[in-house]
Amino acid sequence: MELNRRDFLIVGVAGAVGLPAFPRVAAAASVTPASASEGRVIDVAKLADVRPGAALSFTYPDPESPALLVALGGPAQGGVGPGESVVAFSQLCTHKGCPVNYLSERKMFVCPCHWSSFDPAKGGQMIIGQASGPLPQIRLRVRDGIVQATGVDGLIYGRHTNIL
Amino acid sequence: MTSIPLPPPDCEKFDTVCQFCIVGCGYRVFKWPVGKDGGPAPERNAFGADFRHAQPANGDWISPLMHTVVTGRDGRRHNVAIVADRNCSVNGGLASVRGGGLAQTLYAPDRPTRDRLTKPLLARGDGFAEIGWDEAVDLGARVVKAVIDRWGPDAVGMKFFDHGGGGGGFENNWAVGRFFFSGVGTRTVSIHNRPAYNSEVHAAGDAGVGALTNAYLDARLADTIVLVGANSYETQTNYFLNHMVPNLTGESLDLKRSAFVGEPVAAGRMIVVDPRRTMTVAAAEAAAGKEKVLHLQIEPGADIPLLNAIARIVLSRRWHDVAFLRERTEWQTFEAYQRSSLGVDRPVDDVVREAAEIAGVDAERIVQAAEWIAAPKDGGHRRRALLHYEKGLIWGLKNYENIAAIVDLALLTGNVGKPGTGVSRLGGHQEAYVRPPAPGGRPALNVDEAVRRGETKVYWVGGCNPVLTTLRAEALEAALKERGAPVRAALAATVGQPVGARVTAIVEALKAGGQFLIVQDIYPTATARHAHLVLPAAQWGEMNLTSINGERRLRLYPRFMDPPGEAIPDWQILARFAKRLNALYLEDRNPLMANRFLDFDWRTDEDVFIHARYNFRGHRNDPAERYAGITYDFLRKLGNEGIQTPVRIVNGVPVGTVRMHEDGHFHTPSGKARFIPAPRPWPGYAAQVARQRANHRFWVNNGRVNHVWQTLYHHERIPFYRDRYPMPTIEIHPADAAELGIASGDLVSVFNDVGEVKAMAQIADTVKRGHTFMLFGQPRGAVGDLVSDHVDPATTIPYYKGAWADIKRIGPQPEIARAVTFLPQNVAQ
Numbered sequence: 001m002e003l004n005r006r007d008f009l010i011v012g013v014a015g016a017v018g019l020p021a022f023p024r025v026a027a028a029a030s031v032t033p034a035s036a037s038e039g040r041v042i043d044v045a046k047l048a049d050v051r052p053g054a055a056l057s058f059t060y061p062d063p064e065s066p067a068l069l070v071a072l073g074g075p076a077q078g079g080v081g082p083g084e085s086v087v088a089f090s091q092l093c094t095h096k097g098c099p100v101n102y103l104s105e106r107k108m109f110v111c112p113c114h115w116s117s118f119d120p121a122k123g124g125q126m127i128i129g130q131a132s133g134p135l136p137q138i139r140l141r142v143r144d145g146i147v148q149a150t151g152v153d154g155l156i157y158g159r160h161t162n163i164l
Numbered sequence: 165m166t167s168i169p170l171p172p173p174d175c176e177k178f179d180t181v182c183q184f185c186i187v188g189c190g191y192r193v194f195k196w197p198v199g200k201d202g203g204p205a206p207e208r209n210a211f212g213a214d215f216r217h218a219q220p221a222n223g224d225w226i227s228p229l230m231h232t233v234v235t236g237r238d239g240r241r242h243n244v245a246i247v248a249d250r251n252c253s254v255n256g257g258l259a260s261v262r263g264g265g266l267a268q269t270l271y272a273p274d275r276p277t278r279d280r281l282t283k284p285l286l287a288r289g290d291g292f293a294e295i296g297w298d299e300a301v302d303l304g305a306r307v308v309k310a311v312i313d314r315w316g317p318d319a320v321g322m323k324f325f326d327h328g329g330g331g332g333g334f335e336n337n338w339a340v341g342r343f344f345f346s347g348v349g350t351r352t353v354s355i356h357n358r359p360a361y362n363s364e365v366h367a368a369g370d371a372g373v374g375a376l377t378n379a380y381l382d383a384r385l386a387d388t389i390v391l392v393g394a395n396s397y398e399t400q401t402n403y404f405l406n407h408m409v410p411n412l413t414g415e416s417l418d419l420k421r422s423a424f425v426g427e428p429v430a431a432g433r434m435i436v437v438d439p440r441r442t443m444t445v446a447a448a449e450a451a452a453g454k455e456k457v458l459h460l461q462i463e464p465g466a467d468i469p470l471l472n473a474i475a476r477i478v479l480s481r482r483w484h485d486v487a488f489l490r491e492r493t494e495w496q497t498f499e500a501y502q503r504s505s506l507g508v509d510r511p512v513d514d515v516v517r518e519a520a521e522i523a524g525v526d527a528e529r530i531v532q533a534a535e536w537i538a539a540p541k542d543g544g545h546r547r548r549a550l551l552h553y554e555k556g557l558i559w560g561l562k563n564y565e566n567i568a569a570i571v572d573l574a575l576l577t578g579n580v581g582k583p584g585t586g587v588s589r590l591g592g593h594q595e596a597y598v599r600p601p602a603p604g605g606r607p608a609l610n611v612d613e614a615v616r617r618g619e620t621k622v623y624w625v626g627g628c629n630p631v632l633t634t635l636r637a638e639a640l641e642a643a644l645k646e647r648g649a650p651v652r653a654a655l656a657a658t659v660g661q662p663v664g665a666r667v668t669a670i671v672e673a674l675k676a677g678g679q680f681l682i683v684q685d686i687y688p689t690a691t692a693r694h695a696h697l698v699l700p701a702a703q704w705g706e707m708n709l710t711s712i713n714g715e716r717r718l719r720l721y722p723r724f725m726d727p728p729g730e731a732i733p734d735w736q737i738l739a740r741f742a743k744r745l746n747a748l749y750l751e752d753r754n755p756l757m758a759n760r761f762l763d764f765d766w767r768t769d770e771d772v773f774i775h776a777r778y779n780f781r782g783h784r785n786d787p788a789e790r791y792a793g794i795t796y797d798f799l800r801k802l803g804n805e806g807i808q809t810p811v812r813i814v815n816g817v818p819v820g821t822v823r824m825h826e827d828g829h830f831h832t833p834s835g836k837a838r839f840i841p842a843p844r845p846w847p848g849y850a851a852q853v854a855r856q857r858a859n860h861r862f863w864v865n866n867g868r869v870n871h872v873w874q875t876l877y878h879h880e881r882i883p884f885y886r887d888r889y890p891m892p893t894i895e896i897h898p899a900d901a902a903e904l905g906i907a908s909g910d911l912v913s914v915f916n917d918v919g920e921v922k923a924m925a926q927i928a929d930t931v932k933r934g935h936t937f938m939l940f941g942q943p944r945g946a947v948g949d950l951v952s953d954h955v956d957p958a959t960t961i962p963y964y965k966g967a968w969a970d971i972k973r974i975g976p977q978p979e980i981a982r983a984v985t986f987l988p989q990n991v992a993q
Contacts, residue, residue: 064218077982096258097221101993108987113221114258114405115397115447115992119985125888128443128870128989130401132229132264133884154166155228158219160204161167 172202183330186591188713190252190804281700282729321620328594328711339735341599372830378586385584393556473519485578548584581825637948719806785831909981
């Protein structure tokens, strides 16, 4: 088999979404689509009651799975409501399963156990910390002024599958 | 639907150690055939946990990152899950962000690691052709022999790993040393991350003090932990989280009370010397309370006057350890140290004021640091300080005197060889240094320069990627390209010809200034692009290897899967070349040279381990890596606890060493430690560096970050890591960014008299005004393109942290700004 030298240059190709890592050329990032789990639909809150700054606790997809709904005041990946700013996440840190806190002034989640932190505007991407995955994002939709949870992107801490 | 298969109770299970950082956390590997999954009921999975319910915090969990599916050479597919070992005292069940993704680094033909090197490659046209091992070894060995015969052994240059963990280990290091040092006999040798073959802690060695003196336990026992030029939350993660933090919170108080009966104990304090307000500072404050953390946010290059001013205060207040100095140190060196390093002929206040000015910190805070390190506790008990340092000091202004300053401070205060004390580098990678003596002198030869000057005819690069990591990186790459071209042409002109003719053509190209580049690695790296011969190596998990961590804990990292294709362990590659060279020299009736390549008849990984055990005599005078009496079977029984080196035989049983120098002995002829006096209070900047400082506005501090390991060779392939750092970041102070019109996520150009590199801006208050911090070694932007060719003349260690450059905005990157978080990375509460 002959390998073209140009092919060889392209290290780190991970399929269709891969970044050709030309060592000295800057290019745009790619985003890996998260896998989703289809779940039950539940009502979380009235959209009118969701205020920027506050975090609203609920459970999803079952009572053993705490989650937080936050309004960021600006657009967020997967956001619903005014300016696509309302998002929800599993509250369990994907490091060791401690419940994360929402710091409203900084608009970030921080885990008090080992200080892993997550960005709710970027799909729960870990800002810094020791977790081995983003914070799972709860998929939301708005029906008749009600924010509903419809599924989870990512695996919730402590489970081998989201729906037990 | 997102789900992860569970390992069945009868799956294959292995104890192993992380392949990445120095801490060497214990992990458990579970392997089972695809389709033979366990179940959620406790009796149906290997954890014995009830997955019909959510696991509690700190429970058993396999995140998607901890799982993969591998394909063996027989085509059979297996699930592999790798999770942190809760029974390992190093990490106590904690994974770091890097260790949590170990499974994803494994080769799988249908996953992002699919582009592993699987067959030897020979340059052909503009690309490469796959060839067999016999052909690759024959051609390569003939070229090496021709070069030795015509130009002498020093014309064979090499740059190889010398470390532990993935891509290293006692086995591979011994083979590298045997091949190049006692086989080829070249002095043109260099270590993975620097242009020469040298210790990074020469001064500690000269003082007779080990590089890794303490046990991790000592971080739980210390009164004060000092971190100089280290960001342990991010780069020695579970040493910080599992040992330092419990001291700062007071969780280890009971342990202190039982260890130090009759001595006052309290929750620990921490001093961090770092130009940045890192996550380590924030996390320490969250654990200890702000009043128990002292952050000295120094200006670059200020370590020597700062550490010596602390020592001077200690001496003036008579807080030094008189008994230790009398019994354990060579007094003549102490006198010289007082005069030249501590300036005892000048008033203490002048010395401290001068240090404060150079360092840019308040004099009172320097005094406070001295108090926290050495002021006696109630009842006159000596304070126990654990002094740690890493690349901020090692790759700082002047390597030799930087290390001398902290080792001298430890000697002055008696903080070595006792529980709760120590003076140790924190480490980047793990260690496993066993080699025959290196033939080079001191200061070590700068191999980058030898390559650029055309003195090397073969350059053999193993398990490292200098195009991304060296200083003046672009100049090195240009030399590889330019000097490689005639060899590539010679190969192109002789396709299909017998090997003899091909070697003759290559030698003609070498005569004309060419260089034959051999790259031995696991991936097609940026350096391998310029190679003529590419040799596929096995990685972690594909061979048995052994290494030590930052407290010298020796463990076995077993093979649990096949290497891809025809890849083989590094030691086997070198053994094949040695055997071929032996045969070629015998054919040539040159028994003298043939004999240099004897004794490579190892059959197993353990054969090499045992061969090294019998023949390694210690690195300089430091016995830290000796392991008398140890076998793989012995290590297997010890699991992830292993045994701390050096190991000696007592009554026929191998006995380890918890901490070095506890017997009061140091690695000098007298057995006493030596102070290393600094020739002058502050060495100042070398000419190249001074020029950069004068002409460019920003200091480009640089180093590793939490998420990614070294050149990202695995992590640029794994979406979780790659999407977080798709290109290098550069942290810029908000006020500086505002002046330059730069927003987070913008593409910026960073440029100076050496070169230019592009990065994505992160506006951050971690850095002071005029300072920046850039991720090093990222495949899309090597900070080495900005680093001048200055090295410490005493040690040939570069001042990698000493680059100054200008910055300009190129433009926005909407896709980056959308996908990558730019929230602050130093928030802990």
